[in-house]
Amino acid sequence: xxxxxxxxxxxxxxxxxxxxxxxxxxxxxxxxxxxxxxxxxxxxxxxxxxxxxxxxxxxxxxxxxxxxxxxxxxxxxxxxxxxxxxxxxxxxxxxxxxxxxxxxxxxxxxxxxxxxxxxxxxxxxxxxxxxxxxxxxxxxxxxxxx
Amino acid sequence: xxxxxxxxxxxxxxxxxxxxxxxxxxxxxxxxxxxxxxxxxxxxxxxxxxxxxxxxxxxxxxxxxxxxxxxxxxxxxxxxxxxxxxxxxxxxxxxxxxxxxxxxxxxxxxxxxxxxxxxxxxxxxxxxxxxxxxxxxxxxxxxxxxxxxxxxxxxxxxxxxxxxxxxxxxxxxxxxxxxxxxxxxxxxxxxxxxxxxxxxxxxxxxxxxxxxxxxxxxxxxxxxxxxxxxxxxxxxxxxxxxxxxxxxxxxxxxxxxxxxxxxxxxxxxxxxxxxxxxxxxxxxxxxxxxxxxxxxxxxxxxxxxxxxxxxxxxxxxxxxxxxxxxxxxxxxxxxxxxxxxxxxxxxxxxxxxxxxxxxxxxxxxxxxxxxxxxxxxxxxxxxxxxxxxxxxxxxxxxxxxxxxxxxxxxxxxxxxxxxxxxxxxxxxxxxxxxxxxxxxxxxxxxxxxxxxxxxxxxxxxxxxxxxxxxxxxxxxxxxxxxxxxxxxxxxxxxxxxxxx
Numbered sequence: 001x002x003x004x005x006x007x008x009x010x011x012x013x014x015x016x017x018x019x020x021x022x023x024x025x026x027x028x029x030x031x032x033x034x035x036x037x038x039x040x041x042x043x044x045x046x047x048x049x050x051x052x053x054x055x056x057x058x059x060x061x062x063x064x065x066x067x068x069x070x071x072x073x074x075x076x077x078x079x080x081x082x083x084x085x086x087x088x089x090x091x092x093x094x095x096x097x098x099x100x101x102x103x104x105x106x107x108x109x110x111x112x113x114x115x116x117x118x119x120x121x122x123x124x125x126x127x128x129x130x131x132x133x134x135x136x137x138x139x140x141x142x143x144x145x146x
Numbered sequence: 147x148x149x150x151x152x153x154x155x156x157x158x159x160x161x162x163x164x165x166x167x168x169x170x171x172x173x174x175x176x177x178x179x180x181x182x183x184x185x186x187x188x189x190x191x192x193x194x195x196x197x198x199x200x201x202x203x204x205x206x207x208x209x210x211x212x213x214x215x216x217x218x219x220x221x222x223x224x225x226x227x228x229x230x231x232x233x234x235x236x237x238x239x240x241x242x243x244x245x246x247x248x249x250x251x252x253x254x255x256x257x258x259x260x261x262x263x264x265x266x267x268x269x270x271x272x273x274x275x276x277x278x279x280x281x282x283x284x285x286x287x288x289x290x291x292x293x294x295x296x297x298x299x300x301x302x303x304x305x306x307x308x309x310x311x312x313x314x315x316x317x318x319x320x321x322x323x324x325x326x327x328x329x330x331x332x333x334x335x336x337x338x339x340x341x342x343x344x345x346x347x348x349x350x351x352x353x354x355x356x357x358x359x360x361x362x363x364x365x366x367x368x369x370x371x372x373x374x375x376x377x378x379x380x381x382x383x384x385x386x387x388x389x390x391x392x393x394x395x396x397x398x399x400x401x402x403x404x405x406x407x408x409x410x411x412x413x414x415x416x417x418x419x420x421x422x423x424x425x426x427x428x429x430x431x432x433x434x435x436x437x438x439x440x441x442x443x444x445x446x447x448x449x450x451x452x453x454x455x456x457x458x459x460x461x462x463x464x465x466x467x468x469x470x471x472x473x474x475x476x477x478x479x480x481x482x483x484x485x486x487x488x489x490x491x492x493x494x495x496x497x498x499x500x501x502x503x504x505x506x507x508x509x510x511x512x513x514x515x516x517x518x519x520x521x522x523x524x525x526x527x528x529x530x531x532x533x534x535x536x537x538x539x540x541x542x543x544x545x546x547x548x549x550x551x552x553x554x555x556x557x558x559x560x561x562x563x564x565x566x567x568x569x570x571x572x573x574x575x576x577x578x579x580x581x582x583x584x585x586x587x588x589x590x591x592x593x594x595x596x597x598x599x600x601x602x603x604x605x606x607x608x609x610x611x612x613x614x615x616x617x618x619x620x621x622x623x624x625x626x627x628x629x630x631x632x633x634x635x636x637x638x639x640x641x642x643x644x645x646x
Binding site: 068069071072073075076079080082083086089090091092093094095096 | 148152155159162163165166167169170207208209210211262
């Protein structure tokens with residue numbers, strides 16, 4: 001098996017990268033970070049995997065169809081939070097409607113958490129989709145895989 | 147939830163969420179049905195909004211309950227309520243039409259992606275129009291443009307040239323958006339605000355290089371997006387090789403929304419007190435508008451491809467709107483807004499007629515139109531009527547546009563401009579007449595693949611097309627909706643900008 005060291009190192013790094021992505025994701029309310037950065041870091045773990053084990057192996061772990069669904073879900077988390085606040089009587093993305101009786105704007109925390117999660121999901125899956133298609137280097141993208 | 151209070155944001159939010167959802171629908175009929183339903187819903191919301199704004203005056207909506215100028219404000223007055231109604235109305239006509247057309251031109255497996263991109267494009271265009279925040283305009287401009295590039299590229303299955311057309315459009319469109327955002331950045335530097343109304347207040351009396359550079363960047367950026375005459379090179383190929391339904395939607399909406407943004411920045415943000423604006427109107431918009439009217443129309447006369455011909459004609463028609471704007475008067479502004487709506491209606495109808503021909507004959511070159519009156523009479527007459535509207539024959543919306551433009555040029559003391567408008571309309575007679583002559587007077591081709599017998603286009607395509615043709619005639623006779631609202635909108639914009 002060639003590139004043994006690379007493979008072992010990748011396996012070691014894979015989980016910590018994901019963990020770091022989640023840290024950046026959920027610490028985004030209080031410090032530097034947020035969904036966009038977290039999504040990129042999350043995707044990087046899989047890109048590293050693809051670089052060392054080959055694209056086919058990564059696609060087995062995380063198929064394109066799942067990414068397509070994740071992209072749409074990410075957008076719907078964001079917009080869905082907005083719709084939920086509208087249904088609860090606030091304006092679009094007026095997070096205070098999520099916890100109307102809170103004395104310290106608790107709704108703002110819930111709201112930004114949900115929205116940033118949507119951003120993270122959409123960014124990670126879009127990054128990977130772009131990577132899959134560039135790395136796949138098929139002369140013609142199969143319409144099935146868009 | 148109070149539906150009426152949420153109305154300003156609904157036309158934008160509904161297609162946006164629905165676009166993401168369309169991606170998950172199974173291939174085939176479902177994404178189309180969903181897109182049609184959603185675009186009707188969005189049209190309904192826009193129409194209600196227009197009614198409310200016409201009755202009670204401008205509406206302001208605070209996203210996330212953050213008050214302006216800190217938060218993003220959606221501010222709907224008559225000027226953008228009309229454009230919202232136009233964009234969502236065209237979407238509501240194109241979406242039902244698209245089913246057969248798209249099924250014939252695009253791989254069925256791509257249908258969820260097609261309708262997702264379509265809905266997101268609708269949402270982006272409506273967002274640009276509805277928002278009262280300069281940076282939000284940029285974001286929605288990018289949302290609509292990115293989805294447009296994808297939609298244009300989907301024509302690649304019919305004609306590989308769609309791919310290079312989409313790439314050229316991507317490069318030029320991104321340049322335009324970059325220039326726009328640099329301009330917004332400079333204005334932000336000078337004022338510290340992004341809210342359009344607040345920008346206007348803080349820009350008052352500022353005549354420095356930063357603001358002037360910001361203005362120039364915005365003018366060039368939006369000029370690229372609206373295909374102002376020498377910056378139109380992306381448009382003909384993009385419209386010619388995009389899937390037919392996409393051409394119809396884009397030709398009727400995308401450049402119009404960019405014209406609206408220009409109007410908004412000229413009159414609501416900078417205002418006529420900003421001396422640089424007067425110079426730009428006289429020395430940039432006026433000559434470029436007139437040049438576009440003539441050069442692009444003349445190029446249209448020599449096209450062998452009807453879609454390309456209509457695309458060049460669009461560049462020429464943009465020239466009329468710029469000419470109207472360049473007068474810097476209330477009448478000129480009203481004429482530009484009227485033509486903006488009317489041109490959307492006629493180009494939409496014309497491109498849908500071409501899409502019917504492409505559906506049956508698979509070709510949009512002039513040869514396919516030969517003897518069409520005998521083969522597809524219903525489509526032919528739709529093309530003829532909307533073509534007459536493009537020329538400006540009385541009884542159609544084109545006449546209303548030209549009439550107000552002529553009035554505006556006389557009122558502004560530019561009698562020569564009136565002459566130019568009439569002269570370039572004569573060029574429109576040439577290029578429309580050429581196709582009409584082919585359709586009505588020539589024989590159908592006797593040999594080759596185009597000579598096979600064809601039926602009329604299916605009803606699902608004819609009804610939306612004729613709905614737009616009927617709109618061309620209806621608003622040509624009853625002008626209180628288009629011209630009436632546009633005049634009120636122009637008067638309101640002029641009050642803000644300090645003009646007369």
